[in-house]
Amino acid sequence: MKRGTSARKRQLRGNQDPRIRVSDDYAYTYGGDAAEMAGAYGLTPDPWQQTVLDDWLAYDDDGTYAHDTCGLAVPRQNGKNGTLEVRELYGAAVEGEKILHTAHEVKTARKAFLRLCSFFENESEYPELAEIVKAIRKTNGQEAIELTNGGSIEFSARSKGAARGFTVDVVVCDEAQELTDDQLEALMPTSSAGPLQNSQLILLGTPPGPTTNGDVFPRTRRNALSSEHGGTNWIEWSVDEIGDVSDESRWEETNPALGYRLTRKAVEKELKTMSPDGFARERLGWWASDMANGCFDPSEWDALKVDFTDEEIAEQASWKRAYGVKFSADGKRAAIAIAIWKRGATPHVEVLEHGSTENGIQWAEDWLTPRCGKVSTTVIDGKANALDLYNRLLAGGVVKRALDPAKPETVTAASSMFLNAVTEGSMTHIGQPALDDAVKAAEKREIGKGGGFGFQSGNETDITPLEAACLALWGVRTTKRDPSRKAVVG
Template identity: 25%
Template sequence: MTLLPWQQWFLIHALELNEDGTFRFKRVMLLVSRQNGKTTLIKALILWRLFVDGARTVIGAAQSLGDAEDVWEDVVTQAENVPALRKRMHKPKRVNGAKAMRLRSGGRYIVETLERDAGRGKTADLLFLDELREHKSWDAWNALSSTTLVPPRAQTVCASNAGDVHSVVLRDLRGRAKTAIDTRMTDEVTLGLFEWSAPDGCDIDDWSARAQANPSLGYTLTPAALQADRETKTENGFRTENLCQEVEQIQTGIIDAADWSALRDGRSRRAPGARIGVAVDVSWDRSRAHIGIAVEREDGIEHVEVIASRAGTAWVIPWLVERFDAEGGWFDGRVAIQERGAPVSSLADGMTESGLTVVPCGGAELSKSAGLFYDRIRQQTVRHLGQPVLDEAARAARARSAGDAWFFDRKGSPSDVAPLIAVSEASWLLRQAIEVPRVSAYETTDFIML
């Protein structure tokens, strides 16, 4: 196989080694425009891991079993056409739904679907996920990524072009990698981002921008072919497919992307001793719960952050109680949640029974919390760290009207907006007066003067 310069460069750097011989990157993201040779590159990687590097198990998965099997068939055919490789193979199993390529040395290459139970009970030295942009939820990623936990030289490699607002896994992982790069905190990061894309906001007819997203241009991809795609696609379609740029869907969110981006401050911190507002919200399908905080900084500007985000809801109350009861606990035990009609409302009784103080946010206060937080975003009087889970919620947030007011729409937004709701309600709680119980003089003095 003759690889193009960009493909060689990718493999050299994606397979960088630590001093102990393990791979520098445990997870690798390859983002490049369509028709630039991703499949050829992945075929070379899989064959090298199996026949040269001695991988025991390679698992391939894609948005459909058929797509995963297409890549598998290409790899098997390539190996069968090389006598030196063919003699080291058993006869491939080509049964639909159970295809397997096995080596006489014990190595194997199998395929999986993007299901909740994908990869259960399996261990992989290489997990290849094709078209990561098609992962609309975390179910398949959560199940499959665990297959590479144990083998010391295991890697998860994802290949895709850019996604849209529905590509929740791709956007989150890419956001984490970019944050590490932007803050120059990459030493301990095991996620590698390898991206060929045009600059954000570029003119789609700028050939220098097109070249940045198409490293095979002039080798296997001709300018005429790329121009033909330009003439037959929508602008958003050309940007995501041929310029490898993230695009939003046609309907825009209520929060302006430029406004939100301007609020990012990776060094934002709570002022010493400042009171903290805590709120919890749960995604509309109850798949994840998020704990948000709001607190003033030393300069008086408000800082918001998602401090915990996990699957399910069972962990929420123990997590809060542990930090409330701990010596020098960092919050006063008050937690804001939506009063009724929301998934998080079911946690109210358990919070109260555990000693937490539930501060209900409902009715007019619910729309007030969303509206005031929206105002702070527009007025640039709030800051955030640039967390992918919160950034995605801000990008996706839609408004749901309630009379003349509105609030953030959990179900109607294309991604989980519960993280945004959590920080907006934490911001609301921060500004609620704390009731100081009145104490009778009869209870605090030994005598009464008349």
């Protein structure tokens, strides 16, 4: 069957101006110098890339970078890595910087290495670059370009310990949406004593998806967008809502390379094959929420709020109960929560106590000692104070089988159970401010290497109420202990 001829479509042209640009005032920039140098080697920046380079290579009067942290979020296939190539060429070849280029996957880091090698190894076309090469290492996992001026570019896939032993001036994190706190903690000391004493962290990526465990990129974005972003540069092409994903004008607004290197046909294919959420995130730069990594949708959480009648409260008196006790990582705060549930009903969680432990944990001991034995289980977690509380409760007469010291696998199971319950709408709460704030500030934190996670605060909010509620929910759903059942001695 012969298809009819379609009407000619208008030419699409990507917007060169970002929707969001956070940049400090600066004295001068070498962005133009970098563009001129790279242009001689066939890397002429687009206008949007020049904007990015100007901010990345901006200096204060004291000769240090105006932005010690730079974040770039732009949809895929628009030229992030081309911008980075200009930055790395200029930094290493002209400024003599030692640069560590990291990526989430080995193949991505390797691809970036081979691309830059094509400039330094091409003696016939780029003799000036070839002349300053001291050595090029091509051993898999140890790729590096070393220059005679002291500059270098080393390449590495990220892991918790992959950056040990490096000393550099600039750390680059490609695929930054996958960057975890553990990985960042391994990377940051590499530039603390950089030879030039002028360090910079560059993050490039896209909005994180629902299965992404990265914490750093979204938090950097949120910090930059706050009123006190000091020294952080953030540039972003995005939409603020999913909206009409088939609207071509929105494609243009969020893809600066559209009509230049990115074709309409490629975007149309993505539109046909992706979900609206996926297309909005990957092609329109949509951040699913302002949460660090989309842990909880505030509207989903708010929808679980209930007001019980007196009759419902009376009926719930016979439900199974469990306490969750969580101490903060620094040991300065704690929360006690309760979860109630019976088979066939919807579990309910509330925060019962929440306070400081600066003056000790006596208040928690006093509250729990007469109550623990009357509920099915009490799950206790926290590197600081948890073991002390556990021992105090045992000494106070609480039976051992009524207490459950949490293990890492308990925390990961409890966290995923709670997140699923919120997403599925299979839990209720009463809208307590401390718990509301904790849920809405929560980020994921990676636990172990098997995809497990817990929660951490994306700002200064105390999230122990959330963590205690997770433990309580897990406890009430998994314990088999019935405190009303008397043991039978045979």
